[in-house]
Amino acid sequence: MSSRTNISCLQEAARVAIFGGTHGNEMSGITLVNMWIQNSAEIERNGLLIKPFISNPRAVEKCSRYIATDLNRAFTPENLSAPDVEGLPYEVQRAKEINRMFGPKGSADAYDVIFDLHNTTSNMGSTLILESSTDLFNLQMVHYIKKAMAPHTCSVLLNEHPQLKYSTTRSVAKHPVGLEVGPQPQGVLRSNVFESMRTILKHALDFIEIFNSGVTFPPCTVDVFRVQERMDYPRDTNGNITAMVHPHLQDCDWEPLNRGDPMFLTFDGRTVLYEGANTVYPTFINEAAYYEKQQAFMTTGREILAANAIRKACK
Numbered sequence: 071m072s073s074r075t076n077i078s079c080l081q082e083a084a085r086v087a088i089f090g091g092t093h094g095n096e097m098s099g100i101t102l103v104n105m106w107i108q109n110s111a112e113i114e115r116n117g118l119l120i121k122p123f124i125s126n127p128r129a130v131e132k133c134s135r136y137i138a139t140d141l142n143r144a145f146t147p148e149n150l151s152a153p154d155v156e157g158l159p160y161e162v163q164r165a166k167e168i169n170r171m172f173g174p175k176g177s178a179d180a181y182d183v184i185f186d187l188h189n190t191t192s193n194m195g196s197t198l199i200l201e202s203s204t205d206l207f208n209l210q211m212v213h214y215i216k217k218a219m220a221p222h223t224c225s226v227l228l229n230e231h232p233q234l235k236y237s238t239t240r241s242v243a244k245h246p247v248g249l250e251v252g253p254q255p256q257g258v259l260r261s262n263v264f265e266s267m268r269t270i271l272k273h274a275l276d277f278i279e280i281f282n283s284g285v286t287f288p289p290c291t292v293d294v295f296r297v298q299e300r301m302d303y304p305r306d307t308n309g310n311i312t313a314m315v316h317p318h319l320q321d322c323d324w325e326p327l328n329r330g331d332p333m334f335l336t337f338d339g340r341t342v343l344y345e346g347a348n349t350v351y352p353t354f355i356n357e358a359a360y361y362e363k364q365q366a367f368m369t370t371g372r373e374i375l376a377a378n379a380i381r382k383a384c385k
């Protein structure tokens with residue numbers, strides 16, 4: 071990266087992958103990717119290699135989130151460097167395979183961009199998930215997508231938390247982008263969710279094509295929600311949940327939660343209030359896949375990130 075008059079010159083994004091089925095029961099991404107594998111006309115762009123790819127085919131076949139372990143937590147240095155012995159959990163084998171095909175993670179040979187398509191049972195609407203607040207390419211892309219989507223909103227979740235960050239499938243790429251669209255039940259396809267995801271991806275690919283053509287993108291700012299804390303359900307001594315998401319919080323993803331606001335409703339009718347000092351913005355509220363992860367919702371804080379102007383590096 072070099073800069074002249076404050077323009078950051080970034081490498082061309084020549085190789086892009088679109089992953090569906092990282093979780094085998096999230097149907098919009100699976101359906102879109104399968105459709106594009108059969109006919110890629112819609113996702114083709116000038117000068118771009120674009121690979122639509124089903125990342126966890128065995129989980130897709132079973133329509134379950136995973137077979138042995140969550141693929142979207144499996145891209146750790148330990149897993150990726152584990153010797154290829156027999157008996158590795160399926161998703162660990164698959165992570166190593168994906169790392170060979172699209173990585174190696176952290177290397178110059180890695181794919182430039184991986185879009186990983188997910189669905190949530192939460193009422194999050196269209197959400198882009200970023201893992202770094204300093205990736206100028208992704209910040210500019212997200213800015214472009216948000217503008218193109220208006221008046222529809224597209225939120226940005228920044229998962230840069232030292233403890234809560236996890237080793238995602240997309241993290242193999244130089245610029246990892248998660249797309250999370252909901253609400254959609256597991257195993258179900260909803261046309262509105264499918265179409266939103268398709269539209270976001272169209273704008274994302276347009277951005278990359280324009281960037282590669284040499285256009286300069288001026289400095290911009292991006293509103294993001296930065297991950298703060300994982301909130302678990304109240305539980306008894308056996309670890310079973312004793313309360314549900316409160317009806318006043320259910321479906322209120324991205325809306326402010328203040329001290330004293332209802333958070334949970336116990337089975338015997340007691341309301342549990344939020345007691346944090348600061349206003350937070352909950353998301354992934356009542357996500358089905360997170361019961362096993364001891365998470366009822368996630369709190370976030372609002373932030374405005376600034377990004378430098380960018381353009382493709384001159385060779």
Ligand SMILES: CC(=O)N[C@@H](CC(=O)O)C(=O)O
Pocket residue numbers: 093142188189190191199238248250357359
């Ligand atoms: C509901 C769901 O699967 N969400 C994704 C979010 C992400 O891709 O970062 C996950 O937990 O892996």
Ligand SMILES: [Zn+2]
Pocket residue numbers: 092093096187188189
């Ligand atoms: Zn998912």
